[in-house]
Amino acid sequence: MSFVELLIESEWREHEPFTFRKANWLIVFGTSAWLEVGTDKTPRLFDVPVPHDGGEQWTLSLINHLCKTDDELQRITQAWKWTKSA
Numbered sequence: 001m002s003f004v005e006l007l008i009e010s011e012w013r014e015h016e017p018f019t020f021r022k023a024n025w026l027i028v029f030g031t032s033a034w035l036e037v038g039t040d041k042t043p044r045l046f047d048v049p050v051p052h053d054g055g056e057q058w059t060l061s062l063i064n065h066l067c068k069t070d071d072e073l074q075r076i077t078q079a080w081k082w083t084k085s086a
Helices: 003-009 056-085
Strands: 013-016 019-022 025-029 034-039 046-049
Touching: 003 056, 025 056, 034 056, 046 056
Parallel strands: none
Antiparallel strands: 013 019, 019 025, 025 034, 034 046
16 A cells, blocks of 8 residues: 555645645655644644655554644643743
């Protein structure tokens, strides 16, 4: 299965050409051998190599982990800001 097929199977949707989105998570296929991974709050969170030779599931798991981690960091940061202003 290709990486794009795996993304679609995992509920990622093509948002615009070369860009996939799942909720507030983003994957942008660049012009090199790298993917730009981010969220709405952190558009360029990390660069991840384009998977090949069977590394598609591992790469998708890494992307999910990075995006979940950023979501949690944003949640904690917002909670901290709220407690500081109270």
